[in-house]
Amino acid sequence: MRFVLSPEQHQFASALHELLAASDVPGAARCWAAGEHGRGLAIWRDLAGLGVTALAVPEAAGGLGAHAVDLVVACEELGHHALPGPVAESLAAVPTLLAEAGEFPDWLGGLADGSLIATVAAPPDVPFAADADAASLVLLAEAGTLYLGKPGDPQRSLDETRRLFPVLGAEVLGTGPPVSRATSRALGLGTLAGSAQLLGAGRALLEMAVRYAGQRVQFGRRIGQFQAVQHQLADVAIALEFARPLLYAAALSAGGPAADRDTSAARVACAEAAHRATRTALQVHGAIGYTQEYGLDLWITKVRALIPAWGSQSAHRARVLAALTQDGAR
Amino acid sequence: MNTHMNLDLDAEAITFRDEVRDWLAAHVPARPLPDVDTEPGDAAHRAWERELAEARLSVVSWPSAYGGRDASPLHWLLFEEEYHAAGAPVRVGQNGLFLLAPTLFAHGTPEQRDRLLPRMARADDVWAQAWSEPDAGSDLAAIRSTATRTDGGWLLSGQKTWSSRATHADRAFGLFRTDPAAGRHRGLTYLMFGLRTAGVTVRPIRQLGGGTGFAEIFLDGVFVPDTDVIGAAGEGWTVAMSTASHERGLSLRSPGRFLATARRLVDLWQRAGSPAELRDRVADAWIAAQAYRLHCFATVSGESRPGSAGSMTKVFWSELDVALHETALDLLGLQGDPDWLDGYLFSLAGPIYAGTNEIQRTVVAERVLGLPR
Structure with a gap:
């Protein structure tokens, strides 16, 4: 047993952090929200240069065929910086879907080298395709059939950098049990990647709130000296600390018999921890946190929008219990 | 980029886990033992500890010289999983096993370890903790009970409270003020004392659940030999904090x-x-x-x-x-x-x-x- 990240994985996360910290992601996110994707897509190309877009693409198709743990490490860091774009869709769900549902070497190659950004709708769990206006490949997986998708008009999203599009099937790409299996695997990996984004975003919110509480002075003291503030932040730290091992364990069991149980458990915990982080970070900041100028809103709205993105919390809890009561004690 | 992360157990771990599982399946009492905080319950739980000790399963993480198996932290976790999954009895010696023993390993003398640990491993000695006082709860450094110097040792006076297991235990450990002039965290010394020694009065406290899981201890000139001081006199706070982190961490x-x-x-x-x-x-x-x-x-x-x-x-x-x-x-x-x-x-x-x-x-x-x- 060795239940810790390798030094290489820590280095990978640090490299992504340094790249994103130097890329003005918040500025790119504001443009993305206004429908101008150029700056955000440039960051995506830089990430492709570090191999991020190739992680979940099989080696035979020009990708890295990396372990799900590597994917989780990357997606946590993208969540940490609230990167705009269809992260879990293009980096996790679509590569899995295409690799397992049929023969799509060109698209997989494009995903791997970063020239193709893709999104997917898979009702009922994923009823809309995120960022279909920024993606160059839109898919629909429904009732055992994979379609090339035609997006309709977007509906309003809490996260303005993540627009949600209804999708109609325009052309059948494949159908039958392999497509059903591939869809189920793709949803699982998408859920895992989304959970990692949530954990990373939660960590960022905690960091920002701790920094602010250490500087802001009221009543002649830094507000981080007040226990009313300290204890709320401690509870966020505890929630994140205990969500992380569930996330890694789910990555280890991806594709195995306990995958559903572990992925859903991780999702529930990561979403709860990130949600607590949003409420606490906003409360600790006070009014300044409620402004776009400060930027906390990018993380707050992304977290709240990602929580229902890959199935509701209740659906995931039900899945955990279904797995537990099916196979006995474990 | 290959990941080395895994949750797999190697053959050695599986062998150990299976041995523990099989032994517990054969030995865990079919009916629950009486309440550990009653006279018959105390005796039954001590007997269970001796049974564990004879199978060298009472202190698996300790060195073999003291009755353990030098089990790694992972093997200890596996033991605990099996122990609780089997519904085995509460550990009557847990204050000693999980709080005092780590302190003895870190700060005790070889003589103390040889004298105390084997008896602890067999529950020949059951230990109570004596940290809190009426005016020193969360603020543990406010301790007022004193240990004053005498020939060959110390004399303890004062009052301890919320002392888990003290009603039926044999001995206790805690912090005492040895230098009232020193600051709050200084001048404290870590001492062990017998609960049946002259000058000790134990008064059981009835808890919310009706049992007497903890007690008050009144100390009136109780003699403690120098050999029952852990660490240096005046260093008790540092010594105790290493125990406290064990209590909060994995052990308990x-x-x-x-x-x-x-x-x-x-x-x-x-x-x-x-x-x-x-x-x-x-x-x-x-x-x-x-x-x-x-x-x-x-x-x-x-x-x-x-x-x-x-x-x-x-x-x-x-x-x-x-x-x-x-x-x-x-x-x-x-x-x-x-x-x-x-x-x-x-x-x-x-x-x-x-x-x-x-x-x-x-x-x-x-x-x-x-x-x-």
Whole structure:
């Protein structure tokens, strides 16, 4: 047993952090929200240069065929910086879907080298395709059939950098049990990647709130000296600390018999921890946190929008219990 | 980029786990032992400890010289999982095993270890802890009980309270003020004393659940030889804090206990007809128990954390234990299942003992997060 990240994985996360910290992601996110994707897509190309877009693409198709743990490490860091774009869709769900549902070497190659950004709708769990206006490949997986998708008009999203599009099937790409299996695997990996984004975003919110509480002075003291503030932040730290091992364990069991149980458990915990982080970070900041100028809103709205993105919390809890009561004690 | 992360057990770990599992299956009493805080319960639990010790299973993580097996932290976790999954009796010696023993290994003399540890491993000596005083609870450094110098040792005077197991235990350990002129944290000394020694009066305290799991200890000129001081005189605070971090960390609250309880909760939910209105809470309780277990695996794998990270663990398991039992009570309604009722009452103490959760959150805020003091 060795239940810790390798030094290489820590280095990978640090490299992504340094790249994103130097890329003005918040500025790119504001443009993305206004429908101008150029700056955000440039960051995506830089990430492709570090191999991020190739992680979940099989080696035979020009990708890295990396372990799900590597994917989780990357997606946590993208969540940490609230990167705009269809992260879990293009980096996790679509590569899995295409690799397992049929023969799509060109698209997989494009995903791997970063020239193709893709999104997917898979009702009922994923009823809309995120960022279909920024993606160059839109898919629909429904009732055992994979379609090339035609997006309709977007509906309003809490996260303005993540627009949600209804999708109609325009052309059948494949159908039958392999497509059903591939869809189920793709949803699982998408859920895992989304959970990692949530954990990373939660960590960022905690960091920002701790920094602010250490500087802001009221009543002649830094507000981080007040226990009313300290204890709320401690509870966020505890929630994140205990969500992380569930996330890694789910990555280890991806594709195995306990995958559903572990992925859903991780999702529930990561979403709860990130949600607590949003409420606490906003409360600790006070009014300044409620402004776009400060930027906390990018993380707050992304977290709240990602929580229902890959199935509701209740659906995931039900899945955990279904797995537990099916196979006995474990 | 190849990942080396894994949760797999090697052959050695599996062999050890299976040996423990088989032994427990053959030896765990079919009917629960009497309450450990009664005279017959104390005797029955000591007998159980001797049985464990004869199988060299009472202190698996200790060196073999003291009756252990030099088990790695991972093997210790596996032992605990099996122990709790088997529904084995509460460890009557837990104060000694999990609080005093780590202190003796870190700060004791070879003579102390040789004299005390083998007897502890067989429950020939059962130890009580004597930390708190009427005016020193969360603020432990406010201790007023004194140890004054005498020929060949010290004389203890004062009052200790909330001393777990003290009613039936043989000996106790705690902090005493040896230099009243020194500052709050200085001038304290870590001492061990006999509970049946002249000058000691133990008064059991009836707890919320009706039992007498803790007691008051009155000390009036109780003699302690120099050989029963741990560490140097005046260094007691430092010595005690190493014990306290064991208490908050892995030792006392093993994940096996919570996962076993979570599995019982899932079974209870299923037997109650899988009521939809409690599904979310049952799932959350199991998820938290699993999170705690995995977190322990990360810890024994050597994940680097500040020592004060144990404070996060303490808040997490104590709240988890309450949530598990609260959910069970809501599933049971008015059915009086004694295991769940007793477990619930016990869980209520968790957020208080071993350092209140408020103290722990302050430690997390200041030492883990680096917030200003």
